[in-house]
Amino acid sequence: MAKILISDGMANDAILKLKKLQYEVIEKHYTQKELLSGVLNEYDAIIVRSATKLNEKVLSTVESGKGIRFIGRAGVGVDNIDIKEATKKNIVVCNTPQSSTQSVVELTIGHLISSTRHIVTGDRQLRKNIWAKKELRGTELSGKNLGLVGFGRIAQGVSKVASALGMNIHCYDPYLNKNIADQHNCIVHADVDSLFYNCTHISIHCNLNENTYHLVNQERIKMMPVEGHDGSKCGRHIVNCARGGIIDETAACNALSNGELASLGLDVYENEPLSKSRLTGLDTFHGTPHIGASTIEAQDRIGEEMIALLNDFFNEKKPHSILN
Amino acid sequence: MAKILISDGMANDAILKLKKLQYEVIEKHYTQKELLSGVLNEYDAIIVRSATKLNEKVLSTVESGKGIRFIGRAGVGVDNIDIKEATKKNIVVCNTPQSSTQSVVELTIGHLISSTRHIVTGDRQLRKNIWAKKELRGTELSGKNLGLVGFGRIAQGVSKVASALGMNIHCYDPYLNKNIADQHNCIVHADVDSLFYNCTHISIHCNLNENTYHLVNQERIKMMPVEGHDGSKCGRHIVNCARGGIIDETAACNALSNGELASLGLDVYENEPLSKSRLTGLDTFHGTPHIGASTIEAQDRIGEEMIALLNDFFNEKKPHSILN
Numbered sequence: 001m002a003k004i005l006i007s008d009g010m011a012n013d014a015i016l017k018l019k020k021l022q023y024e025v026i027e028k029h030y031t032q033k034e035l036l037s038g039v040l041n042e043y044d045a046i047i048v049r050s051a052t053k054l055n056e057k058v059l060s061t062v063e064s065g066k067g068i069r070f071i072g073r074a075g076v077g078v079d080n081i082d083i084k085e086a087t088k089k090n091i092v093v094c095n096t097p098q099s100s101t102q103s104v105v106e107l108t109i110g111h112l113i114s115s116t117r118h119i120v121t122g123d124r125q126l127r128k129n130i131w132a133k134k135e136l137r138g139t140e141l142s143g144k145n146l147g148l149v150g151f152g153r154i155a156q157g158v159s160k161v162a163s164a165l166g167m168n169i170h171c172y173d174p175y176l177n178k179n180i181a182d183q184h185n186c187i188v189h190a191d192v193d194s195l196f197y198n199c200t201h202i203s204i205h206c207n208l209n210e211n212t213y214h215l216v217n218q219e220r221i222k223m224m225p226v227e228g229h230d231g232s233k234c235g236r237h238i239v240n241c242a243r244g245g246i247i248d249e250t251a252a253c254n255a256l257s258n259g260e261l262a263s264l265g266l267d268v269y270e271n272e273p274l275s276k277s278r279l280t281g282l283d284t285f286h287g288t289p290h291i292g293a294s295t296i297e298a299q300d301r302i303g304e305e306m307i308a309l310l311n312d313f314f315n316e317k318k319p320h321s322i323l324n
Numbered sequence: 325m326a327k328i329l330i331s332d333g334m335a336n337d338a339i340l341k342l343k344k345l346q347y348e349v350i351e352k353h354y355t356q357k358e359l360l361s362g363v364l365n366e367y368d369a370i371i372v373r374s375a376t377k378l379n380e381k382v383l384s385t386v387e388s389g390k391g392i393r394f395i396g397r398a399g400v401g402v403d404n405i406d407i408k409e410a411t412k413k414n415i416v417v418c419n420t421p422q423s424s425t426q427s428v429v430e431l432t433i434g435h436l437i438s439s440t441r442h443i444v445t446g447d448r449q450l451r452k453n454i455w456a457k458k459e460l461r462g463t464e465l466s467g468k469n470l471g472l473v474g475f476g477r478i479a480q481g482v483s484k485v486a487s488a489l490g491m492n493i494h495c496y497d498p499y500l501n502k503n504i505a506d507q508h509n510c511i512v513h514a515d516v517d518s519l520f521y522n523c524t525h526i527s528i529h530c531n532l533n534e535n536t537y538h539l540v541n542q543e544r545i546k547m548m549p550v551e552g553h554d555g556s557k558c559g560r561h562i563v564n565c566a567r568g569g570i571i572d573e574t575a576a577c578n579a580l581s582n583g584e585l586a587s588l589g590l591d592v593y594e595n596e597p598l599s600k601s602r603l604t605g606l607d608t609f610h611g612t613p614h615i616g617a618s619t620i621e622a623q624d625r626i627g628e629e630m631i632a633l634l635n636d637f638f639n640e641k642k643p644h645s646i647l648n
Contacts, residue, residue: 102464102466102490103462103464105489106437106440106441106464106465106466106489107437107441107443109433109437109489110434110437110438110441110443111443113430113431113433113434113437114434114438114443116430117430117431117434117612117615117619118612118615119431119434119435119438119443119444119610119612120443120444120447120448122611122612122613122615123444123448123610123611123612124444124447124448125613126598126604126611126612126613127604129599129600129604131596131597131598131599131613132613133597133613133614133615133618136612136613136615136618137615137618137619137620137623138427138615138618138619138620139619139620139621140426140427140430140619140620140621140622141430142426142430142621143621160488161485161488161489163488164484164485164487164488165429165430165433165485166426230621232620232621232624233620234620272455273455273457274450274455275453275455276453280450280451280453286443286447287446287447287450288441288442288443288446288447288450288460289446289449289450289455289456289457289460290457291441291442291446291457291460291461291462294457294460294461294462295441295461295462295463295464296461296462296463296464296556296557296558297463297464297466297467297554297556298464299461300556
């Protein structure tokens with residue numbers, strides 16, 4: 001049977017099921033050097049999350065008729081996979097686009113509320129025996145304009161909850177499905193600047209690519225209004241649970257430092273793991289370590305979805321999420 | 325004109341408006357000793373939040389035909405006011421029940437997500453340059469049973485957002501309006517034990533009184549299922565943004581320590597300000613310093629509502645929220 005390399009881990013139940021289905025499953029994380037030395041020729045398929053970088057050089061080591069024929073991304077973003085090179089090598093690339101949606105939606109809402117209500121700072125002060133009640137006056141989300149950059153599955157989920165919180169939903173998405181935006185009662189903007197000019201709160205839900213790299217920069221932060229749609233002086237708030245690199249972290253740090261940006265909540269960073277960043281010295285920043293899909297439920301669903309993809313591929317059916 | 329003491333602060337705009345309306349406004353926080361010495365006889369009305377304790381002894385100092393005739397609670401909970409004694413002294417007590425609802429709803433949802441997704445711990449570790457991605461696997465709220473203790477305005481608001489998050493809403497409220505529960509598609513429990521037996525997630529939305537003191541105790545924590553309605557091993561989670569004292573903090577600390585309770589998110593404490601508590605040494609606890617109503621919007625609305633109450637009272641109309 002097919003030999004499958006699980007490079008960045010997968011839910012235990014899914015690994016057990018794959019073994020029961022007679023796949024040969026090897027759980028091992030190779031270094032970039034090992035990958036470059038051609039280990040991918042020992043396997044029929046590889047399952048990665050985001051830690052394993054399958055760039056052009058690594059994929060160019062795959063020999064015709066020998067190595068991996070299938071790359072499964074246990075998650076959504078495929079910026080760690082050179083899809084062009086994979087296609088050249090006749091390697092099918094699939095992700096699991098549906099499985100982590102709800103987990104990322106919930107984390108995004110959590111960051112939005114933590115941002116505006118100082119939950120993280122409040123806790124940090126309590127642990128120092130400081131009762132910072134007076135210093136931690138926040139603002140409500142209700143009545144404010146939430147700008148969603150991208151309006152795919154996750155943004156739509158965020159829209160549903162944010163609407164229940166009383167926010168007005170705005171979005172910009174060059175690939176927008178207008179019907180879906182209408183269903184969500186979402187105000188559609190023709191360009192990303194217009195979104196920033198109209199929203200005190202911005203949440204990122206697009207892919208990282210050359211068009212979105214540093215999309216949030218000093219200039220766009222300054223475009224955002226400081227006064228809410230309801231007239232409240234809420235300031236500017238940005239959340240990113242999508243991909244690092246979309247926000248220019250230096251510009252964001254400067255804006256937090258000089259008060260132009262009231263808060264920044266991040267789950268993703270330009271360089272991960274984040275270390276020795278100016279961000280973590282700032283009180284108006286709070287962050288989580290890329291845990292958007294890190295829930296029991298999402299990982300179980302990702303495992304199930306990946307088994308279905310592998311079964312289809314190795315039984316010569318078309319997997320449902322081929323990206324090339 | 326009437327002389328009004330603002331004892332625990334109020335929104336600036338509201339104070340300016342009161343002065344424009346020709347009230348004599350004094351902003352001053354008296355110590356308990358000063359209150360006992362009879363200073364309330366120098367005023368016609370007092371506006372408090374929760375810091376000023378108008379207990380039986382303090383109110384007994386008010387002389388007939390002389391001192392305060394009106395107590396305004398800028399907020400909801402009146403456990404710092406002895407209403408019986410106020411009634412005896414012919415003092416009208418009013419609160420501002422509507423103004424802070426949305427702010428408390430948002431903070432409650434924030435605590436629920438912080439609890440299940442380790443937002444606070446993730447940030448604390450990041451600040452120590454620790455990338456705790458693997459340790460911080462969380463669980464989704466979607467698909468779980470949320471038990472609301474009390475089903476008044478705030479709980480109803482929480483219900484709306486939690487439903488949008490995909491939770492199943494349960495409640496117990498001895499004063500329940502059945503129509504409202506039906507509108508919210510809320511499963512009603514006949515007693516509080518039944519609520520705990522059915523819900524992995526509990527949020528407190530009742531008053532503090534002799535029936536609710538230590539309502540959340542060791543026994544009830546153990547009643548809660550550890551497995552979600554959707555079969556996920558999510559553990560038990562409790563949030564309290566209502567009033568301290570409803571949760572037995574010693575029992576909760578023990579349950580967090582031995583893992584019986586997966587997380588505890590608190591905005592209120594039995595003794596405030598919280599200091600030197602076992603809670604703040606525990607990773608699965610996170611807390612905020614009683615900031616449920618601490619938003620610009622809620623404080624502005626509270627100010628507006630208080631002006632309306634004072635105007636009605638001093639113009640011999642009936643204020644809309646008399647509690648005695």
